[in-house]
Amino acid sequence: MKRTTKKLLSFVMVLTMLMSLCSVFALADEGEAFKIGGTGPLTGGAAIYGNAAANGAQIAVDEINAEGGIQFELKYEDDAHDAEKAVNAYNALKDWGMQISLGSVTTAPCNATSAETFNDRIFALTPSASAVTVTDGKDNQFQMCFADPNQGSASAQYIFDQDLGSKIAVIWKNDEDYSTGIRNTFVEKAEELGLEIVSETTFAAGNDTDFTVQLTEAQNAGADLVFLPMYYQPASLILSQAAAMGYEPKWFGVDGMDGILTMEGFDPAMAEGVMLLTPFNADAEDERTQAFVAKYQELYDEVPNQFAADAYDCVYAYKQALEAAGATPDMSAEEINDLMMEQFTSMTFDGLTGEGMTWDATGAVSKSPKGMVIQDGAYVGL
Amino acid sequence: MMTFLNYILSGISLGSIYAIIALGYTMVYGIAKMLNFAHGDVIMVGAYICFFAVSRYSLPPLVGVIAAMAVCTVLGIVVERLAYKPLRAAPSLAVLITAIGVSYFLQNGAQLLWTPNPKVFSSVVGTGRLALFGGQLTVSYVTITTIASCIVIMVALSWFTGNTKMGKAMRACSEDKGAAQLMGINVNSTISVTFAIGSALAAVAGVLLCSAYPTLVPTTGAMPGIKAFTAAVFGGIGSIPGAFLGGLLLGVIEIFAKAYISTQLSDAVVFAVLIIVLLVKPAGLLGKQVSEKV
Numbered sequence: 001m002k003r004t005t006k007k008l009l010s011f012v013m014v015l016t017m018l019m020s021l022c023s024v025f026a027l028a029d030e031g032e033a034f035k036i037g038g039t040g041p042l043t044g045g046a047a048i049y050g051n052a053a054a055n056g057a058q059i060a061v062d063e064i065n066a067e068g069g070i071q072f073e074l075k076y077e078d079d080a081h082d083a084e085k086a087v088n089a090y091n092a093l094k095d096w097g098m099q100i101s102l103g104s105v106t107t108a109p110c111n112a113t114s115a116e117t118f119n120d121r122i123f124a125l126t127p128s129a130s131a132v133t134v135t136d137g138k139d140n141q142f143q144m145c146f147a148d149p150n151q152g153s154a155s156a157q158y159i160f161d162q163d164l165g166s167k168i169a170v171i172w173k174n175d176e177d178y179s180t181g182i183r184n185t186f187v188e189k190a191e192e193l194g195l196e197i198v199s200e201t202t203f204a205a206g207n208d209t210d211f212t213v214q215l216t217e218a219q220n221a222g223a224d225l226v227f228l229p230m231y232y233q234p235a236s237l238i239l240s241q242a243a244a245m246g247y248e249p250k251w252f253g254v255d256g257m258d259g260i261l262t263m264e265g266f267d268p269a270m271a272e273g274v275m276l277l278t279p280f281n282a283d284a285e286d287e288r289t290q291a292f293v294a295k296y297q298e299l300y301d302e303v304p305n306q307f308a309a310d311a312y313d314c315v316y317a318y319k320q321a322l323e324a325a326g327a328t329p330d331m332s333a334e335e336i337n338d339l340m341m342e343q344f345t346s347m348t349f350d351g352l353t354g355e356g357m358t359w360d361a362t363g364a365v366s367k368s369p370k371g372m373v374i375q376d377g378a379y380v381g382l
Numbered sequence: 383m384m385t386f387l388n389y390i391l392s393g394i395s396l397g398s399i400y401a402i403i404a405l406g407y408t409m410v411y412g413i414a415k416m417l418n419f420a421h422g423d424v425i426m427v428g429a430y431i432c433f434f435a436v437s438r439y440s441l442p443p444l445v446g447v448i449a450a451m452a453v454c455t456v457l458g459i460v461v462e463r464l465a466y467k468p469l470r471a472a473p474s475l476a477v478l479i480t481a482i483g484v485s486y487f488l489q490n491g492a493q494l495l496w497t498p499n500p501k502v503f504s505s506v507v508g509t510g511r512l513a514l515f516g517g518q519l520t521v522s523y524v525t526i527t528t529i530a531s532c533i534v535i536m537v538a539l540s541w542f543t544g545n546t547k548m549g550k551a552m553r554a555c556s557e558d559k560g561a562a563q564l565m566g567i568n569v570n571s572t573i574s575v576t577f578a579i580g581s582a583l584a585a586v587a588g589v590l591l592c593s594a595y596p597t598l599v600p601t602t603g604a605m606p607g608i609k610a611f612t613a614a615v616f617g618g619i620g621s622i623p624g625a626f627l628g629g630l631l632l633g634v635i636e637i638f639a640k641a642y643i644s645t646q647l648s649d650a651v652v653f654a655v656l657i658i659v660l661l662v663k664p665a666g667l668l669g670k671q672v673s674e675k676v
Contacts, residue, residue, distance in 0.1 A: 043490070044601070047498035174646055201645045206605045209595040212392040213640040216385060233500050237597055244511060244522050263597075265437050265502035302499075 033071035034322065034329050034336075036061070036315070037093035038102030038127075039113055041081035046106055048259065049307045050078070053105045053127050055300050056308030059292065060315035070319055071329070079104060083112035090116050098122065099333045100340065102314055103141070105307065107131045107177045114141045122333045123340040125317065127310035130255075131177045135363035140337050142344055142363040144310045144317070144353070146279065148178065151254050152185030154369050155227065155277055160193045162371075164275070165225025165250055169199040169218035171238065172229050173208070182229035182254055198223050208234050211241050218249070225250040232260035239270045255279065255369075259305045261377060268377030277369040279353040280306035281379050289352050306353065313351035320349060384518040389641050390634065395525040395594065397633020398532035402587040403610030404617070404625035405539060406580035412556045412620035413576045416474060419481040420461060421584055422607015423488035428454045428585030429592040429602060430496055433503050443506035450585040458581025459574055467570070485604075492600035500599045503592035524593045531586060536626045539579075543622065548575060556620070609636075616656055618669025627667055 038057065040050030054076040061074045075096060077089035086109030093101070101117050103126030104110035110129030117124040118138040125142045126134060132149060135141045146154070159165060168190065173179035190197055198221035201214040215238065218226055226242075226249045228235050235257055242248070253276035260271055282293050282303050292312060296304040321343035327336050349357045354367030372379040403425060410418045428450040435446035465484050469477050511522040543549035551572045554562040563569050591606055592598050610629065617628025632652060639651035659667065 043493060043498065047493070048500070051498075203645065204649070206608075207636075207649055209606070210392060210396050210637070213389065213637060214645060216388060216641075220385065233597055233599070236500075236502065237595055240596055244520075246511075246520065263500050263502050265433070265504060265596075267502070267504075 032329055033065075033073040034318075034327075035073050035075070035097050035099045036102060036318065037075045037077070037090075037096065037098035037100075038104065038311075039077045039079040039086045039089040039093070039109060040105030041109075042076065042078040044080040044082075046081035048305075049128065050076075050081075050105045052305050052307040053102075053311035055296065056304060056311035057102060057127075057315050059295055059299070059308075060312045064315065064319055070322060072315065072318075074315075076102075079106075079109045079113075081106050081109060083108050085109070086112050087116060089113075094120065094122075099329070099331070099336050100318060101125075102127060102311065103134070104129055105311075107134065110134045111177070114138055117141065120333070121337045123337040125314050125344070127314045128307050131181050132364075133177065138363070139361070140341055140363075142359055143365055144314050144351075145255065145306075145365070146367070146369060147364045148181030149185040150364070151277060151369070152182040152187075152229065153189035155182075155229075155252060155254060156186050156189035156193060156195060158277065158371055159225065159227075159252060160190075160195055164252070165195075165223075167196050167198045167221065167223045167225070169201075169221060169223035169226045169249070170197060170229070171201050171203070171211070171214050171218070171226065173204060173234065174202040175204040176230075178256065179230050186227060186229065203234065209237065211238050212245070214238075215242050215245055215247055219245070219247045223249055225252060228253045228257065230254075231256040232258065232263070236260055236263060236266060236270070239274070243270055251275065253277075255306055261374065261379075262303050262305070268374070271374045272376075274374045276372055276374075278306055278372055278379075279367060279369060280309040281370065281372060281381070283379055292352060309352040313349075313353050316351060317344075317349045317357075321347060384515065387519055389637050391519075391521055391525060393634035393637035394630060395528050395633070396637060397613075397630035398528045399587060399591050399594065399606065399629075400610045400613045400632050401532050401626045401629025402535060402583055402590065403606060404614040404629045405535065405622065406583045406587070407611050407614040408617075408619055408622060408625040409539070409552075409576055410580050411614070412622075413552050414466070414573050416466065416477045417481060417611070418466075418577075418580070419478070419607070419611075420484035420488060421580065422603035422605075422610070423485050423492075424454050424457060424461075424581050424584040424603070425588035425591065425607065426492060426598075426600060426603035427457060427488060428588030429503060429598055430492060430501075431585070432506070432589045433501055433592070433598055436506065437501075437504060447506060447586070447589050450589055451582045454581040454585035454588075455578045458577040458584070462574055462577040467573075489600050489604070496600065498600060500597050503596040503598045505593040505596065506589055507593060522594075524590070528590045528594060531590060532626070532629075535583060535586070536622065539622050548572070552576060612653070612656060615666055616659060618663075618666030621666070621668045621670070624666055624668035631667075 040053050041047050042050045061072045065071055077092050079086035079089045086104050090113045101122050101124035103124040104113045105128050107129045110126050111133050114134050123140050127144045130145045130148050132147055172183040199218045251274040255278045257276045258278050325339040325343050327339050344359045357365055357367045359365055406421050431450040431453045432446040435441045435449045465480050505524055507523045507527045511520045513520050551567045555569055555572050559569055613628040613632040614625045617624030636652050639648040
């Protein structure tokens with residue numbers, strides 16, 4: 001008697017399991033909107049980037065859905081700027097039925113998820129993971145931001161062309177792909193152009209508060225320009241400690257420097273004269289940028305940075321590509337992947353972060369970086 | 383030569399901050415025999431309270447510091463009551479894991495309350511600096527304040543544990559909790575007082591840390607906390623002068639390793655020194671070797 005009850009029970013359980021599987025399939029089949037997914041650091045030390053990208057993408061999705069044509073469904077999963085968590089987040093997105101991907105926001109997680117999207121044949125366009133390793137050898141991985149080599153060599157070229165400094169110091173973060181990548185190509189290009197690098201010092205996570213040694217070395221070497229390939233958080237500490245030391249070289253940053261002016265409590269006088277190459281300028285006069293900035297401020301109560309603009313552009317680039325290819329939401333991720341690879345290598349896209357962007361087969365974008373200088377607490381084009 | 387002096391000064395300044403944090407670790411360890419890994423995050427809370435008091439409500443810096451100390455003291459007592467007291471009889475591993483849990487709780491709570499966006503802390507003593515030897519050597523007011531506070535706190539704590547009734551009760555608890563209780567000492571309230579003092583010190587450390595290195599995020603306290611823990615072990619955990627010495631040495635070694643060996647290897651050098659010290663003196667520089675009674 002007991003045994004039959006058990007058998008019956010297990011049979012019922014197996015049935016329920018099968019039924020629940022069916023319902024999953026039924027849900028996945030109904031397709032009216034393209035499912036876009038991405039991972040980013042929504043919590044933790046890098047959360048400012050992840051949240052900006054997720055917010056920017058959401059604004060684009062809402063605008064496009066309101067137009068009534070092509071429809072999107074957006075989902076961002078938290079990866080806490082951690083490669084392992086990013087893969088878990090990616091798997092959650094895949095279970096949800098993601099058809100096209102926004103990759104990951106930051107470089108290290110994107111290195112991990114891009115390997116997955118490549119294997120699973122899901123097309124990915126990352127807003128901001130700029131390392132070459134993200135796209136290298138993966139035919140369906142594309143970037144909206146400049147690749148690191150592009151930034152490093154463009155910075156060196158810019159400093160050379162404008163004759164900004166003759167003795168250059170570089171301070172970089174040696175445990176971060178982003179910083180190391182830019183530094184490598186910067187140094188290479190600088191040597192090629194004959195720029196003299198007089199001091200090179202590093203820091204790493206956990207050792208990123210005291211910069212007196214790095215700054216003293218640069219000062220003693222007589223550097224008149226300091227190149228800072230890093231995010232704005234350590235950069236703000238470097239600027240304030242240099243000011244405390246009375247060291248006043250020219251400062252040159254990269255796109256990660258963007259955001260320094262919006263830090264609460266930051267004294268803009270500290271960043272006066274800092275130069276940087278960035279693709280996006282929230283103060284730009286054109287109508288689209290102003291509409292985006294106004295919308296972002298209304299919804300999230302802060303000025304959008306380039307991460308938000310990059311993610312916004314990603315969604316619009318998808319819209320353009322999907323429309324041109326005639327893709328429909330009931331297609332599988334792999335079918336869309338093939339169409340997107342074809343579109344992205346042939347189309348030209350105008351966005352907030354650049355006009356006339358094109359992509360080559362490696363997935364790297366070609367757009368021209370804009371030189372900016374901080375004057376009276378605002379970006380001014382150079 | 384001036385560069386060398388400058389490095390020594392930044393080393394001592396950094397070391398003084400480690401030392402104040404290490405004092406908190408070492409007191410709690412000495413008396414409650416537990417590693418309070420949430421200590422670094424109490425520092426962060428203290429810095430945020432001071433930031434809001436000074437930058438948002440434009441209160442004078444001194445009020446900000448006192449507010450931070452008051453909030454952190456209450457926080458320390460509450461954390462002790464809710465998270466650690468119920469585990470007093472539990473194995474030390476369970477308490478350790480609870481402390482790590484509290485640390486995550488505080489970090490994520492801060493992120494929820496105050497957003498992860500970095501805030502720039504304005505120094506409580508201004509950004510001025512003293513120029514010595516015709517401007518060749520500059521010392522910022524923050525450095526002077528930090529070193530002075532560190533010495534004052536060290537002396538005050540040594541006096542407190544040596545001469546007051548509560549201090550004596552603390553030392554008794556540290557030696558033998560059971561015997562102390564039999565002698566009529568309230569062990570629970572003694573431990574609570576220890577946490578209160580340790581957390582108030584954390585608030586001071588937070589304010590000084592952020593005055594010297596002004597970026598404030600919810601994870602600000604994590605790494606200095608770990609470094610200070612290293613300093614406490616280095617000097618001999620449980621010993622108050624040990625924490626002071628360990629903190630200072632750690633700061634100076636870190637800056638020197640950066641300056642004269644390699645900026646890439648500085649942390650490796652710091653921890654290599656720690657390993658060598660512990661090989662020669664397993665209880666740390668000033669730690670007492672206590673033999674287990676069988």
